[in-house]
Amino acid sequence: xxxxYSTKRGELCRHDSWRVGCVSCKQDDIGEVCAKLEVExxxxxxxxxxxxxxxxxAPIEEERQKLEKEEEKVKARHHSLLDCLSGSRMLMDKxxxxxxxxxxxxxxxxxxxxxxxxAAAREVEMDDKFRKEHGREPPKLIAAxxxxxxxxxxSASTFRGLDLTNIPATPNFFLNSPAGLEIFLRAGKNPMLxxxxxxxxxxxxxxxxxxMFGPPESHTESTPKTEREYRERDTLxxxxxxxxxxxxxxxxxxxxxxxNYTEMLVSEYTRRVKSKKSVSKAExxxxxxxxxxxxxxxxxVEGHDWAGLTNWIHRCMERxxxxxxxxxxxxxxxxxxxxxxxxxxxxxxxxxxxxxxxFDDGSWRYGDPxxxxxxxxxLGEMEAEEALKHE
Numbered sequence: 259x260x261x262x263y264s265t266k267r268g269e270l271c272r273h274d275s276w277r278v279g280c281v282s283c284k285q286d287d288i289g290e291v292c293a294k295l296e297v298e299x300x301x302x303x304x305x306x307x308x309x310x311x312x313x314x315x316a317p318i319e320e321e322r323q324k325l326e327k328e329e330e331k332v333k334a335r336h337h338s339l340l341d342c343l344s345g346s347r348m349l350m351d352k353x354x355x356x357x358x359x360x361x362x363x364x365x366x367x368x369x370x371x372x373x374x375x376x377a378a379a380r381e382v383e384m385d386d387k388f389r390k391e392h393g394r395e396p397p398k399l400i401a402a403x404x405x406x407x408x409x410x411x412x413s414a415s416t417f418r419g420l421d422l423t424n425i426p427a428t429p430n431f432f433l434n435s436p437a438g439l440e441i442f443l444r445a446g447k448n449p450m451l452x453x454x455x456x457x458x459x460x461x462x463x464x465x466x467x468x469x470m471f472g473p474p475e476s477h478t479e480s481t482p483k484t485e486r487e488y489r490e491r492d493t494l495x496x497x498x499x500x501x502x503x504x505x506x507x508x509x510x511x512x513x514x515x516x517x518n519y520t521e522m523l524v525s526e527y528t529r530r531v532k533s534k535k536s537v538s539k540a541e542x543x544x545x546x547x548x549x550x551x552x553x554x555x556x557x558x559v560e561g562h563d564w565a566g567l568t569n570w571i572h573r574c575m576e577r578x579x580x581x582x583x584x585x586x587x588x589x590x591x592x593x594x595x596x597x598x599x600x601x602x603x604x605x606x607x608x609x610x611x612x613x614x615x616x617f618d619d620g621s622w623r624y625g626d627p628x629x630x631x632x633x634x635x636x637l638g639e640m641e642a643e644e645a646l647k648h649e
Contacts, residue, residue, distance in 0.1 A: 279380030436524035
């Protein structure tokens with residue numbers, strides 16, 4: 259009784275991994291290659307369909323020429339993929355014919371043994387051919403010894419990865435990423451420790467972080483790039499002396515205290531530190547900051563580091579008895595209202611009306627500015643709309 263033909267290796271040779279000389283394994287491998295080529299061809303074809311409108315609507319000649327060159331490259335890649343797919347399908351037909359021949363002459367319960375016997379015979383033929391062509395024995399793959407593998411795994415000298423908990427960590431860098439610090443704390447991680455024994459993927463997608471917190475603010479001061487610059491920075495700006503222990507610092511960022519306002523507080527503290535530095539460099543007095551500090555408002559800031567941030571929050575608590583219950587919620591609501599006002603005003607913006615009254619700074623070439631506003635529409639919604647256009 260002949261066996262039914264199949265493209266699945268588990269129903270034919272049942273080899274756990276690639277077997278030299280096995281046509282069933284080869285058929286399975288070629289099928290995976292064809293599937294990947296078909297996906298890439300569909301993607302390049304979709305890209306080719308989207309390029310002509312972009313070329314015709316290019317606002318400047320330089321951009322149009324750049325898109326035309328890109329179109330030529332994509333076309334060449336598309337034709338190359340089609341040739342590869344055609345060759346793979348021809349090879350697939352040849353191998354499938356051999357698989358069908360084996361199935362037609364073999365009983366179902368003897369199918370795996372038949373493919374293994376044929377694979378062994380082909381392997382012998384390949385070895386003989388290698389000896390004739392090269393005049394030496396073919397290289398052999400050494401089979402893994404289970405007992406030896408167990409000994410290696412139990413060996414104390416085996417490298418098991420770098421334990422990042424042994425690397426000293428500083429939370430000072432978190433001040434450059436307020437939203438990242440809030441995400442880090444919400445994940446239950448301790449900013450005073452390293453990442454952990456095993457590094458892993460990001461705990462939040464970058465697109466979702468942009469949708470929730472907006473794009474990062476640009477830094478006015480350049481980041482040190484050499485050891486000398488780092489030393490000069492540390493000399494001019496000595497580290498802040500912490501007035502709280504590490505446990506007390508971490509206790510500030512709990513659910514009932516600063517956790518929900520971390521991004522807002524760190525952004526405000528960073529802004530005030532930069533403002534203080536710019537004032538000291540210009541050797542002038544900011545009357546607004548002076549009025550705040552003299553009327554019982556925000557306390558003065560220190561260095562741009564973790565100790566300075568926690569010292570500042572602690573002094574805010576001492577100066578304001580209702581800092582967590584009233585001040586922070588009201589301030590957050592004020593910021594949210596300001597964002598809502600900006601979104602509402604942007605939604606009323608109309609390009610044709612602006613041009614009609616004489617507005618023309620060239621920005622009309624770049625389309626509606628509302629698509630660049632991170633709070634009006636999430637990246638997921640924008641991607642979903644683009645996907646619907648191509649369906």
